[in-house]
Amino acid sequence: MVEATDIASRGAPDLLSLAADFTWRSGPDFRIEDAEPLDVGCDPAVIQLLRGARLDRLAQRTLYPAQGEAFGDLLNRLAPMRDVALSFVQRDGSVVNFTLTGTVQADGGYIGVGKVWSGRPFDEQHRGELVELLERAEANRNREVRLREEADVLLASLRALIQPSPLADKCADLFNLFSRLLRFEEALVVRRRTRDELLAVVSTDPALTGLKWPAGDIINAALMGEALVVPDLSTLQEWNDFPDAIRKRFRNALVAPITIGNEAAMLVALHSKPGFFEPSQLALMQRLSLIATQAFEVDEQKNVLINTAKLATLGELMTVIAHEISQPLSVIAMAVKNAKLALEAIAENPNAGAAERAIVDAKLDRIHSQALRAGEIIGAIRTLAHPDRRTLGLRPVSVTEIMDNIRNLTEGSLRNRGIELVCEAPPYCRALKANPVSLQQVFLNLVVNARDAITEYCKRRNEPTKGTIHVAVYDDGISDRLVVEVQDTGGGIPRDVMNRIFDAFFTLKEVGHGSGLGLAICRTLMTDMGGSISAFNREGGAVFRLEIPTYVEEATH
Amino acid sequence: MTKGTVRSSGKKPTILVVDDDFDLRTELAELFGRVGYDVLEASNGIEAVEVAREKRPDVVLMDVGMPQLGGVRAAEIMTLLRHTEQVVLMSGNPEMVAEAASHRGLAPIVLNKPLSFDICRRVIDSLVKPGQ
Numbered sequence: 001m002v003e004a005t006d007i008a009s010r011g012a013p014d015l016l017s018l019a020a021d022f023t024w025r026s027g028p029d030f031r032i033e034d035a036e037p038l039d040v041g042c043d044p045a046v047i048q049l050l051r052g053a054r055l056d057r058l059a060q061r062t063l064y065p066a067q068g069e070a071f072g073d074l075l076n077r078l079a080p081m082r083d084v085a086l087s088f089v090q091r092d093g094s095v096v097n098f099t100l101t102g103t104v105q106a107d108g109g110y111i112g113v114g115k116v117w118s119g120r121p122f123d124e125q126h127r128g129e130l131v132e133l134l135e136r137a138e139a140n141r142n143r144e145v146r147l148r149e150e151a152d153v154l155l156a157s158l159r160a161l162i163q164p165s166p167l168a169d170k171c172a173d174l175f176n177l178f179s180r181l182l183r184f185e186e187a188l189v190v191r192r193r194t195r196d197e198l199l200a201v202v203s204t205d206p207a208l209t210g211l212k213w214p215a216g217d218i219i220n221a222a223l224m225g226e227a228l229v230v231p232d233l234s235t236l237q238e239w240n241d242f243p244d245a246i247r248k249r250f251r252n253a254l255v256a257p258i259t260i261g262n263e264a265a266m267l268v269a270l271h272s273k274p275g276f277f278e279p280s281q282l283a284l285m286q287r288l289s290l291i292a293t294q295a296f297e298v299d300e301q302k303n304v305l306i307n308t309a310k311l312a313t314l315g316e317l318m319t320v321i322a323h324e325i326s327q328p329l330s331v332i333a334m335a336v337k338n339a340k341l342a343l344e345a346i347a348e349n350p351n352a353g354a355a356e357r358a359i360v361d362a363k364l365d366r367i368h369s370q371a372l373r374a375g376e377i378i379g380a381i382r383t384l385a386h387p388d389r390r391t392l393g394l395r396p397v398s399v400t401e402i403m404d405n406i407r408n409l410t411e412g413s414l415r416n417r418g419i420e421l422v423c424e425a426p427p428y429c430r431a432l433k434a435n436p437v438s439l440q441q442v443f444l445n446l447v448v449n450a451r452d453a454i455t456e457y458c459k460r461r462n463e464p465t466k467g468t469i470h471v472a473v474y475d476d477g478i479s480d481r482l483v484v485e486v487q488d489t490g491g492g493i494p495r496d497v498m499n500r501i502f503d504a505f506f507t508l509k510e511v512g513h514g515s516g517l518g519l520a521i522c523r524t525l526m527t528d529m530g531g532s533i534s535a536f537n538r539e540g541g542a543v544f545r546l547e548i549p550t551y552v553e554e555a556t557h
Numbered sequence: 558m559t560k561g562t563v564r565s566s567g568k569k570p571t572i573l574v575v576d577d578d579f580d581l582r583t584e585l586a587e588l589f590g591r592v593g594y595d596v597l598e599a600s601n602g603i604e605a606v607e608v609a610r611e612k613r614p615d616v617v618l619m620d621v622g623m624p625q626l627g628g629v630r631a632a633e634i635m636t637l638l639r640h641t642e643q644v645v646l647m648s649g650n651p652e653m654v655a656e657a658a659s660h661r662g663l664a665p666i667v668l669n670k671p672l673s674f675d676i677c678r679r680v681i682d683s684l685v686k687p688g689q
Contacts, residue, residue, distance in 0.1 A: 322649035322670075327578050329671035330647075334584030337674040341591045366580060415577065416622040464626075 020113035022047060024100070028108030030055040030075060035114075043116045045090060046098050055110070063087040063095070078104045081112070150284070153177050157291050170295045171202045178288045179204070182254065182281055184269035189258065189292065190219070191265035201265075207245060214241030218255055222266035227256040227282050227289075232274040252276045256289035260296045267292055324377045324412045328370035335370070339363035376408050394529060396431040396551040397439060399473050399482065406443045406471075410451070418465045419454055421447070425473035432482055433551040438525040442533070445518045446486040446544050447471070453490030453542060460491075475550075481531070484546040492537035501535060570685040571612065573597040573641070575605040575619035575628070581672075585618065588674055589681075602626025609640040615685045617641050618677070621648040621667075629654060633661050643684040647672060 021042040024035040035050040059072040064087050071084045083099045090096060102112020160173035175187045188203040190213045198213040213219060216238030221228050230253040233239060239247070250270040254277040258267045267289045271277060342356040342363070403423045414421050432439070447469055454467035467489040474483040493501060502523045519533075526533045531548040572594045576582040579600070586596045597612055599605040601623045609617060617635060621628035632644040644665050648654040651667040658665050666684075668677055 326649035326670035326672075327581060331578070331580040331584055333671055334581065334588055334674055338584055338587050338591070341588070366584075370580065413622075416624055416627075418624045 020101075021098075021116045022050075022114045024050060024102070024110075024112055024114055026055055026102075026110045030110075033109075038113075043096060045096050046114070046116050049088060049096060050114075058086055058088075061088060063089065078108065080104065081110075085117075150181060153181050154287065154291070157288075160295075167295065168202065171292065172204070174288070174292055174295060175204045178284075181284055182269050182277070182288070183271075184254065184277075185250070185271050187267070187269045189260075189265060189267055190222075191260055192263065211243050211245060214238040216241065218253070218268075219266065222255050222257045223264045225257045225264070227286050229254055229277050229279050229282060231277075234274075246270070254281060254285050256282070256285045258289040258296075259293045324409070325374055327412070328374040328377075331370045332367050335363040335366045339367075394433050394435055397434045397436045399429055399432055399484065399548075400425050402436065402440050402443055403471060403473075405440055406447055409444065410447050414447075414451055414469070417451065417455055418467070419451055420468045421471070422468060423471045426475050429473055429475050430477070430482065431551040433549045434529045434531070435525075438529060439548070442522045442525050442546065443471070443484075443486070445522050446546075449518060449544075450486060450488035450490060450542070453488050455490075457489075457491040480550055480552070481547045482550055484548065485543050486546075487538065487541050487543045489541045491540060493535060493542045498535065502533070569593055569595045570616070571595040571597060571614040572681065572685075573599060573605060573608055573612070573614040573617045573619075575599045575602070575617065575623070575631070576647070577601055577620065577623045581620075585674075585677075589678075592678060602628060602631035605631050606634050606640070609635050610638070614641050616643045616645065616681055618645050618647065618681065621646050621654050629658050629661065629663070629665075632658070632665055633663055636663065645677075645680060645684070 021039050022035055022037045024032055026032045031054050032050050032052065035047050037044070037047055056072060056075055059068045059075060062068040062071070064085060067085050071081065071086070074081045074084070080103045082101050084101070085097065085099050087095060087097045097117040098114050099117065100112060100114045102110040105111055157174050157177045160170055160177065171189070178184075179187070186203065186205045186208060188200040188208055188211075190198050191201050192198055198215070198219060200208050200211045200213060203209040203211075217236060218228070218230060218238070230236065233242070233246075233251050233253055250272055251274040252271040254269040254271075256267045258265050267285070269277070269285060339360045342359040346353050346356045403425065407421060407423060411421055450469045454469070455465050458465040458467065469489075470485075470487040472485050472487070474485070502519050523533050526546060526548075529548065531546060533547075534545050536543055536545070570593075572589050574582055574585045574589065574596060575598075576585070577600050582598055582600065586598050589596050597608050597614055599608045602619075603626045605617065605619060606626070608614075617632070619628045619631060623631075628646050628648075632646060635641050635644060646654055646658070646665050646667045647670050648667055649670045651669045654667045655665075658667070666680060668680065
């Protein structure tokens with residue numbers, strides 16, 4: 001050991017009060033330019049390690065990361081250091097430990113002393129800490145990977161949730177995503193169908209759909225809103241009541257409650273290996289059930305929206321309808337009056353009989369035809385307004401019939417605006433496989449949109465309203481689809497909104513004039529029928545192109 | 558029956574019947590002819606304005622929803638130019654028409670469709686032959 005004065009003579013720092021084993025000095029670049037043992041007992045390995053080494057590198061390499069970081073910080077701030085403990089592994093596996101104390105010199109370098117710590121306790125303490133740190137980091141990384149995967153799945157399921165796809169597809173997507181996390185073999189949704197019957201209504205395996213789920217502990221727990229793991233289904237009382245399809249394939253179940261509408265139901269994940277699911281997976285399962293609940297809810301809301309918008313369309317059309325129906329009724333009233341006056345004229349002057357009688361005849365004919373005209377309009381409205389027929393399914397539909405209906409409904413309001421409706425169809429046209437009400441609604445929506453587009457276009461150009469709506473049916477007789485195009489002369493769809501027109505709540509009409517749902521609903525209806533709808537511009541107008549599956553007679557069994 | 562045709566002569570009041578619906582227009586024209594009016598016809602607002610300028614009808618009975626020029630707008634023009642004394646409108650949505658007309662500073666009589674000829678005649682008579 002050396003007295004502090006020795007170092008002080010070389011310009012040593014004033015804080016040297018420690019017994020030191022070596023002295024050291026670094027340049028402004030932190031390279032240790034000099035390291036000298038002060039005691040023969042000083043471990044030469046330390047001196048060797050220090051000579052030519054850089055302090056900042058040593059700070060990074062020490063086995064004691066927290067201390068290293070603090071050391072680096074001191075270096076960066078050129079602050080005096082005191083008893084900074086550093087520790088390094090040697091090639092032979094042994095560990096050297098030493099502490100450094102030093103002060104900054106005018107040139108930016110350090111000068112100081114150090115002490116070697118013969119190291120087992122130091123070393124083992126560090127190793128223990130290190131191992132613990134490593135383990136914790138590893139655990140964190142695993143947890144992070146798992147959380148990231150969970151987040152990915154949740155995000156993807158939310159995306160699936162807002163896709164405009166049918167409920168069944170949506171559930172399939174969700175199940176698919178969650179199987180990545182839960183690793184179940186099959187999953188199903190069980191809900192009460194009749195008073196006593198619990199059925200699997202949605203399932204990853206079509207073979208399981210419609211299976212009856214027995215009453216018992218599981219269903220009781222789920223309906224009470226409890227999530228649970230059933231390690232082995234065969235230990236349950238109700239095991240024997242399960243259908244064979246389940247008993248043969250599955251033993252392990254993860255169950256979570258789910259809400260469909262206001263009704264309690266349950267979500268079940270199944271696996272063949274008893275004890276496969278862990279209680280820690282319950283939280284995840286519950287999250288799945290929450291998202292599935294949303295899926296059912298969104299589905300119900302979509303139906304509500306469709307009906308609301310249908311009502312809105314009806315509301316817009318009420319004006320048209322009032323006009324259309326009152327017109328023939330007025331004619332009838334007048335014709336009756338005329339016929340009556342003609343009859344009075346005959347009574348007063350029997351000589352004028354023949355001419356007046358011809359008038360009465362003509363009036364009666366006119367009354368008849370006007371009554372039929374009113375009847376036709378009412379018929380068209382009735383098919384449109386009935387809310388439940390959409391679910392009735394697909395059947396053969398004549399496209400020309402639909403076109404006639406639409407023509408009857410809209411021609412009056414179109415004529416009033418100076419818009420011509422031209423319908424074209426080949427003389428023979430195959431039947432469509434569609435829902436007539438849905439299809440009619442789509443047609444009507446497109447024609448009304450075209451009407452509004454033309455009106456708006458002419459108004460913008462300060463011209464009297466004038467235009468043509470062209471509805472054309474194309475049947476190539478070969479493909480399994482028929483094409484219908486509705487074209488207007490309303491200037492076309494601006495290019496920047498072309499890809500948004502089918503979005504819900506997007507509208508080009510003035511505020512208060514469009515719900516923004518019309519085309520969104522058209523697309524939903526077309527997709528439901530297995531068809532499609534697209535839009536493009538042609539010759540100064542917008543074209544909406546429908547592709548609708550043709551009806552194929554099913555083979556008799 | 559062409560537009561602007563004078564049905565009969567004499568010192569009868571003149572009515573201009575305007576409707577784009579041929580059936581209704583001819584029935585109305587025939588009826589008013591029977592009850593002692595000179596009847597003019599027009600099938601849309603523009604024709605109506607032209608006929609009114611030329612023939613100066615005592616009263617105009619006009620539909621609201623018509624191509625090219627609607628009834629409310631035509632009524633506004635005729636009233637402004639004093640081509641006629643009175644305009645009576647017909648509509649399936651009379652409230653909406655009254656609303657639209659009031660925006661243009663008009664307060665026309667609006668008859669509800671489906672139309673009753675008796676009411677229609679009473680209104681028209683009261684306008685054309687006051688005090689009778």
